[in-house]
Amino acid sequence: MDITIISEASNESLHPVTAQLVGAASSIGGQISVICPGGVGSPEAAKISGVSKVISVEGDCFDSYDCMAWSNAIVPFIDGDLVLTSSSAIGREMSSAIAAKKGFPVVQDITSLNDGISVSRSIFSGKAIEEVEVSLPCALSVRANTFQPAEGGGNAEISTVNVSEEVSVAVKEALAKAGERLDVAEADIVISGGRGMGDPSNFSHLYEVADEIGAAVGASRAAVDTWEEIPHSMQVGQTGKTVTPSLYIAVGISGAIQHLAGMRSSKYILAINKDPEAPIFGVADYGIVASWEESIPALKEHLSAIMSD
Numbered sequence: 001m002d003i004t005i006i007s008e009a010s011n012e013s014l015h016p017v018t019a020q021l022v023g024a025a026s027s028i029g030g031q032i033s034v035i036c037p038g039g040v041g042s043p044e045a046a047k048i049s050g051v052s053k054v055i056s057v058e059g060d061c062f063d064s065y066d067c068m069a070w071s072n073a074i075v076p077f078i079d080g081d082l083v084l085t086s087s088s089a090i091g092r093e094m095s096s097a098i099a100a101k102k103g104f105p106v107v108q109d110i111t112s113l114n115d116g117i118s119v120s121r122s123i124f125s126g127k128a129i130e131e132v133e134v135s136l137p138c139a140l141s142v143r144a145n146t147f148q149p150a151e152g153g154g155n156a157e158i159s160t161v162n163v164s165e166e167v168s169v170a171v172k173e174a175l176a177k178a179g180e181r182l183d184v185a186e187a188d189i190v191i192s193g194g195r196g197m198g199d200p201s202n203f204s205h206l207y208e209v210a211d212e213i214g215a216a217v218g219a220s221r222a223a224v225d226t227w228e229e230i231p232h233s234m235q236v237g238q239t240g241k242t243v244t245p246s247l248y249i250a251v252g253i254s255g256a257i258q259h260l261a262g263m264r265s266s267k268y269i270l271a272i273n274k275d276p277e278a279p280i281f282g283v284a285d286y287g288i289v290a291s292w293e294e295s296i297p298a299l300k301e302h303l304s305a306i307m308s309d
């Protein structure tokens, strides 16, 4: 089977989710090619074990994200039966556009992949897992942090193609803005604040911890609804984003069922809440019963020490 992976970029280098896509592809076996839009991260992609070919597709259209321009530029180089993207906002849009242009079916946000091919994904806010039998060819977007990343040590050939002449150039700012902060849906560590933070300015304490440990900052719906300074893009939960990080830190969040729907599949959950009866402690692996004012400075100090070791 030929598998084509569309790489994901972050700040002009390869996003770690790309190695997870290779890990997912390797789990079913086949010839794996990676297409790097704009050529971003091609040398890093070539070093991922299991990758046999990297196609660095370059051109003016990749200066800023435009789904139509990117997919038009990329599709001619896809010869796989199976196309994998991440399930970031860009990854989902790209998988849909590629599937439409190639006439493939598409399944979004899968969390497992078996030879055959059957895939699964969570539905109804994570309350049920849907198994889907798909036939090749098809396109799949893969949820970040659900597959083991492939190791380094590869040495794939890189071919570079320039498509400047053939595609349109689009507007720049959207992508640059999106890249400013890690997105909660893709980060490996997420620290979220709730109404218990008391005031939106207090989220600066969460950003300080996040900067220390490379985390994304999220929020409960009460926080985003109450304070306009906290954007809805940060909301985790049933009507917000679903996250599956290795570590989720909930600060001043009670743990309403709708919030749990978006974060309970995190690998480890640390809850900080001054109310020992808060439902969040029911799903937490670790709990600190204290105010955030007391516990966040201590947590930050502790994490700084760990990170500098």
Ligand SMILES: Cc1cc2nc3c(=O)[nH]c(=O)nc-3n(C[C@H](O)[C@H](O)[C@H](O)COP(=O)(O)OP(=O)(O)OC[C@H]3O[C@@H](n4cnc5c(N)ncnc54)[C@H](O)[C@@H]3O)c2cc1C
Pocket: 193, 194, 195, 196, 197, 219, 220, 221, 222, 223, 235, 236, 237, 238, 239, 240, 241, 251, 252, 253, 254, 255, 256, 257, 258, 259, 262, 272, 273, 274, 275, 278, 290, 291, 292, 293
């Ligand atoms: C249809 C529907 C969809 C919804 N979707 C979502 C969703 O996607 N995401 C979501 O989050 N919610 C969602 N909600 C809202 C949800 O029901 C809760 O209202 C919301 O999650 C509560 O947010 P919170 O935990 O921040 O606030 P609260 O429930 O008010 O909890 C605040 C917590 O902070 C603690 N606290 C207070 N002060 C401190 C302090 N100084 N230090 C430490 N802890 C402190 C309190 O003990 C309390 O537990 C939805 C609701 C509905 C009806």
